Amino acid sequence: MSGAVVSSAGAPGGLGGHLDGFVRAVREAGIPVGISQAVDAAEILTVVDLLDREQLRHGLAAVLLQRGNQRAIYDTLFDLWWPLGDRPVAVADDGEPDGDGEAVTLDAPDAGGELDPSARLREELARLLAEGDEAELARFARRAVALLGQTSPSPSGQSWFSYRVMRALSPDSLVTQLLEGLLGGGGRGGMAEQVARGEIRERLATFKAAVDTEVRRRQAEERGRDRIAKSAVKPLADQIDFLRAQQGDLAELRRMVAPLARRLAVRLSARRRMGRQGRLDFRKTVRASLGTGGVPVVTHHRPRKIHKPELVVLCDISGSVAGFSHFTLMLTQALREHFSGVRAFAFVDSTDEVTRFFTPGADVADAIRRIGREADVVAFEGHSDYGNALEVFADRWPTVVGPKSSLLVLGDGRTNYRPPGLPVLADLVNRSRSAHWLNPEPRRLWGSGDSAALKYAEVVDMVECRNAAQLADFVTTL
Amino acid sequence: MPRPPTQLPQFSSVSDVAKRLSAAGYLTDKQIATTVFLADRLGKPLLVEGPAGTGKTELAKALAAATDAELIRLQCYEGLDEARALYEWNYKKQLLRIQASQAEGGANWDSVHDDIFGEEFLLSRPLLTAIRRTEPTVLLIDETDKADVEVEGLLLEVLSDFQVTIPELGTVVATRRPTVVLTSNATRELSEALKRRCLYLALDYPSAEREREIVLSRVPDLAPGLADQLVRTIRALRALELKKSPSISETLDWAQTLLELGLDTLDEGAIGDTLGVVLKHASDQERAAAELRLN
Numbered sequence: 039m040s041g042a043v044v045s046s047a048g049a050p051g052g053l054g055g056h057l058d059g060f061v062r063a064v065r066e067a068g069i070p071v072g073i074s075q076a077v078d079a080a081e082i083l084t085v086v087d088l089l090d091r092e093q094l095r096h097g098l099a100a101v102l103l104q105r106g107n108q109r110a111i112y113d114t115l116f117d118l119w120w121p122l123g124d125r126p127v128a129v130a131d132d133g134e135p136d137g138d139g140e141a142v143t144l145d146a147p148d149a150g151g152e153l154d155p156s157a158r159l160r161e162e163l164a165r166l167l168a169e170g171d172e173a174e175l176a177r178f179a180r181r182a183v184a185l186l187g188q189t190s191p192s193p194s195g196q197s198w199f200s201y202r203v204m205r206a207l208s209p210d211s212l213v214t215q216l217l218e219g220l221l222g223g224g225g226r227g228g229m230a231e232q233v234a235r236g237e238i239r240e241r242l243a244t245f246k247a248a249v250d251t252e253v254r255r256r257q258a259e260e261r262g263r264d265r266i267a268k269s270a271v272k273p274l275a276d277q278i279d280f281l282r283a284q285q286g287d288l289a290e291l292r293r294m295v296a297p298l299a300r301r302l303a304v305r306l307s308a309r310r311r312m313g314r315q316g317r318l319d320f321r322k323t324v325r326a327s328l329g330t331g332g333v334p335v336v337t338h339h340r341p342r343k344i345h346k347p348e349l350v351v352l353c354d355i356s357g358s359v360a361g362f363s364h365f366t367l368m369l370t371q372a373l374r375e376h377f378s379g380v381r382a383f384a385f386v387d388s389t390d391e392v393t394r395f396f397t398p399g400a401d402v403a404d405a406i407r408r409i410g411r412e413a414d415v416v417a418f419e420g421h422s423d424y425g426n427a428l429e430v431f432a433d434r435w436p437t438v439v440g441p442k443s444s445l446l447v448l449g450d451g452r453t454n455y456r457p458p459g460l461p462v463l464a465d466l467v468n469r470s471r472s473a474h475w476l477n478p479e480p481r482r483l484w485g486s487g488d489s490a491a492l493k494y495a496e497v498v499d500m501v502e503c504r505n506a507a508q509l510a511d512f513v514t515t516l
Numbered sequence: 517m518p519r520p521p522t523q524l525p526q527f528s529s530v531s532d533v534a535k536r537l538s539a540a541g542y543l544t545d546k547q548i549a550t551t552v553f554l555a556d557r558l559g560k561p562l563l564v565e566g567p568a569g570t571g572k573t574e575l576a577k578a579l580a581a582a583t584d585a586e587l588i589r590l591q592c593y594e595g596l597d598e599a600r601a602l603y604e605w606n607y608k609k610q611l612l613r614i615q616a617s618q619a620e621g622g623a624n625w626d627s628v629h630d631d632i633f634g635e636e637f638l639l640s641r642p643l644l645t646a647i648r649r650t651e652p653t654v655l656l657i658d659e660t661d662k663a664d665v666e667v668e669g670l671l672l673e674v675l676s677d678f679q680v681t682i683p684e685l686g687t688v689v690a691t692r693r694p695t696v697v698l699t700s701n702a703t704r705e706l707s708e709a710l711k712r713r714c715l716y717l718a719l720d721y722p723s724a725e726r727e728r729e730i731v732l733s734r735v736p737d738l739a740p741g742l743a744d745q746l747v748r749t750i751r752a753l754r755a756l757e758l759k760k761s762p763s764i765s766e767t768l769d770w771a772q773t774l775l776e777l778g779l780d781t782l783d784e785g786a787i788g789d790t791l792g793v794v795l796k797h798a799s800d801q802e803r804a805a806a807e808l809r810l811n
Contacts, residue, residue: 072712078558085557086530086550093530096550104711106565106702106718172723229784229808233752240755292757297703330611401803 057083060119061102063264067115067271069108075101091120111271114254118263118270121255122180155185156206164212167241168219175241179248182207187253198256200249209242276506280362280478292368292402294506299372302513316340348379348442350470352431354449355415356386356422362478366448367406369509371396381438387423389431390414422452424490425459432462439466445473447498451484451491458490464497476503476512526583526652526695527556542571542578543730551717552579561675561696563660563711566719568701569763575719576656576697585652585695590642592663598670602680604639613637633684643674646694653694660710661700668710671698676713721754722764730764735771745782746771749808753794756807762794769793784810 061079065071078101086097095116103112159182166175183198186206191197213235220234258266276294278287322338351370355363363384370382374396384392390413395405409415417426439445445466451458467473477484477491481502484491494500501512527533533556534549544552552575555562564572580587590601610632617628640648646655657671674680678690698714700706722730724747731743738746746767754761762770770793779786788810795801804810 070708072708074712078560081558082554085554090530092546093550096547097554099547100551100554100715100717103716103718104708105705106720109718229749229787229810232808233748236752236755237748240751289757301704329608331615333611335607335611 053083054080056119059263060098060115063115063119063267064102064112067111067267068274068277069103069111071102091122094120107274107276111274114251114270115267117251118254118258118267121258159185160207160212163207163209163245164215167209167212167216167238167245170237170241172244175245176248179203179245180252183249183252183256187249187256196257196261198253198260200246200253203249203253204246209245213238213242276510278506279504280365281359281504283361283365288364291365291506295365295368295372298506298510298513299369300376301510302369302373348381348440348444349373350438350443350445351380351382352389352445352447352449353382353384353392354386354422354424354427355384355409356420358422358452359450359478362450363448364406365506366476367396367409368402371402371405383431383435383438384409384413384415385422385424385427385431386415386420387426388415388417389427389434391435421454422449423456424449424451424453425457425462428459428462428466432466439470441469441471443470445470447473447475448478449475450477450479450489451475451494451500452488453490455488458493460493460497463494467498473498474512475500476509477501478504480504525557527553529553536582537575537578540578540581541733542574542582543726543733545722545726548575548717548719551715555715556695558715559693561698561714562717563698563700563706563714564717564719565700565702567721567761567763569765570719570721571764572699572719573656573658576654576658576699579695579697580654580656583652583654583695585654586649587654587656588642588646588649588694589656589658592657592659592661592667594662594664596663596667600641601643601667601670602641602674603644603682604641605633606637606639610637635685638682638685643670644680644688647674647678647680647688647690649694650691652692655694655696657696657698659701660698660706661703665707668707672709672713721761724748724751727751727764727767731767731771734768735775738771738775739780742774742780742782743771746774749782749787750794752808753804756804758795758800758803759797760795760800766794 057079058076061071061076079098082097082101083094086093088094095113098116099109099112103109159178162178163182166178182203183200186203187198187200189197189199189202216238217231217234220237221230254266254270278291283291317340319338319340323334323336326336326338327334351366351373353363353366353370355367367382367384370380373380374382374393380393380396382392382396383389392405392409392413395408395413417423417430447463475494475498477500479489479491479502483489484495484500485493491500501508503509503512527536530546530549530553533553534544537544537549537552551562554560564575566572576589577587579585613632614628642655646653660668660671675696678693679687681687721727727750728743728747731738731747732740735743750762750767750770770790773790773793774782774786777786777790779790787808788805791801791804791810795804
């Protein structure tokens with residue numbers, strides 16, 4: 039039976055070639071797909087029911103993907119390569135003959151007055167959002183794009199836009215009405231409202247995503263799939279540049295920090311190779327030997343004392359590295375939850391200890407706000423001054439960095455042409471057990487302009503750390 | 517090279533998977549059913565990755581129940597080695613055997629040697645047990661990410677050929693290939709080589725509809741209206757940035773708790789009293805109380 043599917047589906051349009059193009063697009067989006075996986079993908083086509091699009095989607099995902107966070111990109115590409123219904127009847131073929139009929143009747147007044155269809159669509163949207171049926175919502179999104187999404191082509195030849203749909207329907211303004219419906223009149227202001235709000239947010243996001251998908255499909259028909267695929271795919275979360283991180287990316291980054299911090303904590307505490315054992319436990323060995331007739335076949339050892347490192351984090355929180363420092367403070371917070379020997383210091387042109395803001399369980403965003411308000415990190419005008427900051431640090435906390443502590447400096451090393459304070463840093467590095475500097479700037483910019491990164495790199499091990507992937511690399515090689 | 521034994525597929529279609537798993541008490545969605553079906557058809561191990569408490573281990577158990585197979589479980593932990601995963605010689609018994617033969621007076625070395633490396637002295641661990649079984653088997657390798665990297669190398673060998681070479685005994689080849697399910701909490705990246713050999717299934721928290729069905733099938737006495745409220749609240753909690761988001765198993769615990777307490781509606785008071793069932797960090801509880809306006 040599976041053979042029949044292949045031969046019938048393989049003939050028109052070269053299914054194999056199509057799959058090949060899809061695999062290549064997935065690869066170009068930054069998801070590593072090996073040859074054996076591509077072969078497996080071809081095998082998937084022979085096993086799944088090709089008429090069932092969702093089966094194909096999940097089937098190919100099972101062989102092509104290797105991590106959970108690749109799924110969003112994959113889905114975007116899948117929708118482009120295996121679009122829902124290229125045929126014009128597709129809207130109706132979802133099993134709703136009257137849906138098709140409605141679309142036709144809506145088309146007619148569209149020619150006359152613009153206002154009428156969008157008002158009716160808006161009503162329908164409100165109803166669908168209140169019901170919350172995702173499949174219905176997606177179907178509606180397709181229809182809404184068909185009716186409202188097109189405009190005269192822009193210079194780049196693009197004529198489908200999701201903003202037109204969103205503006206015509208303005209779903210955000212439906213929130214109050216929906217809230218009313220979900221709460222059924224009672225219980226405003228309490229928990230029920232918060233839950234309902236969350237639900238509405240989720241449904242609106244679903245609708246928006248469905249509109250985007252449909253618009254991309256239309257654009258792809260117009261301007262070619264490959265071009266759309268390139269612009270539609272966002273970088274994976276661990277490739278996002280710290281210095282350019284958007285508000286929305288930060289939540290994603292925060293999710294990635296926790297496991298990284300755990301790994302870093304393990305790396306720093308388990309210095310010796312696993313499996314090496316401590317002193318002989320004589321008593322236990324003798325006792326165990328009784329089972330083997332008094333021959334001590336297996337020796338038992340006392341566990342080694344766990345090494346408790348002290349980590350000193352020195353973090354630049356000036357405006358130029360805002361995205362990065364946000365991230366590193368999140369890392370500091372996560373580290374604090376894993377081991378107690380972390381002391382955190384922040385500086386702009388002066389230094390202050392900020393450990394107290396990172397009690398386990400504290401909210402990172404809140405801690406960052408409090409640092410900005412309460413910590414004494416600005417002495418003069420609020421531009422970074424590494425020389426002064428380092429001096430203040432060495433001066434006020436002379437004993438913090440010692441032979442048991444690891445020093446982690448986080449910053450771009452841009453001194454605003456002020457003295458970099460190299461000797462102070464060199465002294466700190468000498469006193470510490472190990473010292474590393476994570477720099478969020480690309481290596482080629484080090485030493486350009488007011489950057490003293492190259493000078494610092496001579497006295498301390500400086501690592502380029504522009505995104506979470508690079509941080510993960512650093513943690514593994516530590 | 518001996519090909520790994522081929523197996524007749526155990527499921528006829530994706531909907532068959534869904535039907536039989538749900539008969540075994542596990543409600544699937546399209547993604548789970550499709551991936552399980554493919555793993556069965558292609559004879560590949562299934563790697564299930566996702567946060568704790570999303571039903572990864574449960575899936576393996578249901579799979580065993582649905583295919584009338586026995587579940588053999590290898591729980592991974594830091595320091596797991598060959599002796600615990602594959603096989604080990606029972607050296608204590610071997611020593612006794614040698615001493616006994618000495619007591620009998622000058623036994624022939626060859627016979628002793630043949631004797632002590634026999635079946636009798638072999639301690640079979642989960643991997644070897646699964647390979648040697650002739651009845652249907654589901655091999656669950658749980659929390660693979662907890663094991664050391666070396667164990668992955670061992671798994672690669674076993675999972676690609678389904679054979680184990682014991683120097684003294686020879687090569688043991690599986691007569692019947694076990695269905696293999698690996699689970700991982702993604703606390704560390706598994707090696708590319710291992711992932712490539714598996715079908716990948718990312719399990720996340722279920723959709724509202726599916727979770728409602730799960731709650732109602734596991735806690736059938738719960739009123740549907742309350743189940744609905746419960747699931748919506750759980751989803752609101754998951755949308756917050758918590759240290760530990762409530763898992764499916766905690767949803768079920770919560771449902772059970774509400775049932776035991778005889779609560780018939782989930783209002784602020786009821787949640788405040790029972791929040792400890794789903795949120796187990798003090799900071800998470802405070803946060804939820806603030807964001808959901810519980811007080």
